[in-house]
Amino acid sequence: MIEFVSGISVVCFAASYAVALACEASRLLFRSGVRGAAMIAFALAGLVAHTLFLVWRATTEQAVPLSSAFDWYLLAAWLLAGGYLWLTIANPRTPVGLFMLPVVLGLIGAAQISSQAPFPQSPATQIWGAIHGIFNLAASVAVAIGALAGALWLIQADRLARKQPPLRSFRLPSLERLAHTTDRTLTIAAWTAAAGFLSGIVLNAVNRQRGLLETVPWTDPVVLRMAGLVAWLVTAAVAARVASRTADGPRTSARLSLISFVVLTASILWGVLGTTRHGVPPEHPATVHATDHHAVEQEATP
Numbered sequence: 001m002i003e004f005v006s007g008i009s010v011v012c013f014a015a016s017y018a019v020a021l022a023c024e025a026s027r028l029l030f031r032s033g034v035r036g037a038a039m040i041a042f043a044l045a046g047l048v049a050h051t052l053f054l055v056w057r058a059t060t061e062q063a064v065p066l067s068s069a070f071d072w073y074l075l076a077a078w079l080l081a082g083g084y085l086w087l088t089i090a091n092p093r094t095p096v097g098l099f100m101l102p103v104v105l106g107l108i109g110a111a112q113i114s115s116q117a118p119f120p121q122s123p124a125t126q127i128w129g130a131i132h133g134i135f136n137l138a139a140s141v142a143v144a145i146g147a148l149a150g151a152l153w154l155i156q157a158d159r160l161a162r163k164q165p166p167l168r169s170f171r172l173p174s175l176e177r178l179a180h181t182t183d184r185t186l187t188i189a190a191w192t193a194a195a196g197f198l199s200g201i202v203l204n205a206v207n208r209q210r211g212l213l214e215t216v217p218w219t220d221p222v223v224l225r226m227a228g229l230v231a232w233l234v235t236a237a238v239a240a241r242v243a244s245r246t247a248d249g250p251r252t253s254a255r256l257s258l259i260s261f262v263v264l265t266a267s268i269l270w271g272v273l274g275t276t277r278h279g280v281p282p283e284h285p286a287t288v289h290a291t292d293h294h295a296v297e298q299e300a301t302p
Contacts, residue, residue, distance in 0.1 A: 008053045010074075014108050016046030017081060017101055024097035036092055043085050043097075050078050072133055073111035077104045079141050093171040099148045106265075110272050132203050135196030136226075139189045139233070143257075143264045146185030150257030153178040153250060179250035182257050183240055189260065190230075190237035197230045225267045232263050 023039035026032070054074060084100040156172045172178075236256040243252035 008049050008056065010053070010108060010112060013046040013050040013053065013081075014105060016042045016049065017104055017108075020046065021097060021101040021105070024095055024101065027095060039097070040085070040088060043081070043088065047078070047081050047085055050074070050081060054078060068116050069114040070111045070116040072137060073107050073114055076137055076140050077107035077111070079137070080104050080107070080144055083141075083145065091171075091173070094152075094173060096148060099151055100144070103144050110268055113272055129203055132196055132199040135192045135199060139193035139196055140264060140268075142185045142189035142192060143233070143260050146182050146189060146257040147261035149178045149181035149185065150254035153182060153254040154258075157251065157254075175250065179253065182250070182253045183244065186233070186237045186240050186253060186257060186260070190233040193226075193230045193233045197226050200226065222271055225270045229263060229267045233260060236260050 020039050020043040023035050023042065026035060054071070057071060080100055081104050084097055084104065087094065087096045087100075152172055153175060156175055156178065159172075160175070236259070240249070240253040240256050243249040246252075
């Protein structure tokens with residue numbers, strides 16, 4: 001059993017999610033009686049493999065479990081995959097996978113190009129780091145779910161405006177339910193993102209005091225992108241609340257949720273592809289000096 005679990009790779013559950021997404025997309029082309037069972041089977045297999053992979057990393061890593069950027073992206077993907085499976089079982093005719101599974105695969109891709117090195121830890125940073133990560137994780141999941149609800153609202157509203165008959169292959173939720181989900185997730189995303197940013201400031205102060213990390217300046221990309229994301233999410237939540245008093249409020253909220261997802265995606269790409277001093281251990285002067293001295297000796301040796 002241990003050999004089986006240790007042999008699970010990211011490719012295993014990513015491939016299962018990709019097959020489930022292909023089954024979801026085939027709904028647009030033809031009807032099938034066994035597709036639903038196959039879709040759930042592949043999604044469940046991927047989620048089980050995904051879970052075992054995270055458990056294996058949590059129990060075998062010497063550092064604090066799941067304390068790297070690689071692990072946090074996989075955790076976000078795991079939460080969304082679990083939500084997709086639950087929504088699909090509860091509402092088998094709603095095509096949530098067409099919107100959620102690409103996000104799951106995107107997060108897995110982001111994890112693959114992220115660092116697997118754990119962040120420097122101490123008792124204080126473990127606590128504040130967990131708070132910081134959990135709030136950021138909750139904000140990301142809320143934005144993704146809100147974007148899903150917003151996209152479905154726009155599709156459903158457009159079909160009703162055109163007086164088109166319901167699709168035979170799948171059924172969309174009611175506009176009222178989708179609008180409620182969009183408004184709620186915009187608010188949750190704004191609060192959790194703000195809490196994540198503030199806890200990150202506290203975490204940075206603790207790290208500076210204890211010398212665990214280099215000083216992260218306010219111009220660092222990770223600070224700028226998180227500040228921009230928080231500013232947008234708070235603005236979107238306030239705008240959605242103001243627009244809720246108008247007749248076009250649900251449509252505005254739906255559009256804001258989609259824009260929020262675009263902003264979140266840009267923020268993630270900026271964090272993954274950009275350079276940052278966030279999470280970088282400090283260089284000890286003695287070690288650097290010893291290394292430089294050894295290099296000089298090697299150059300002097302004929």
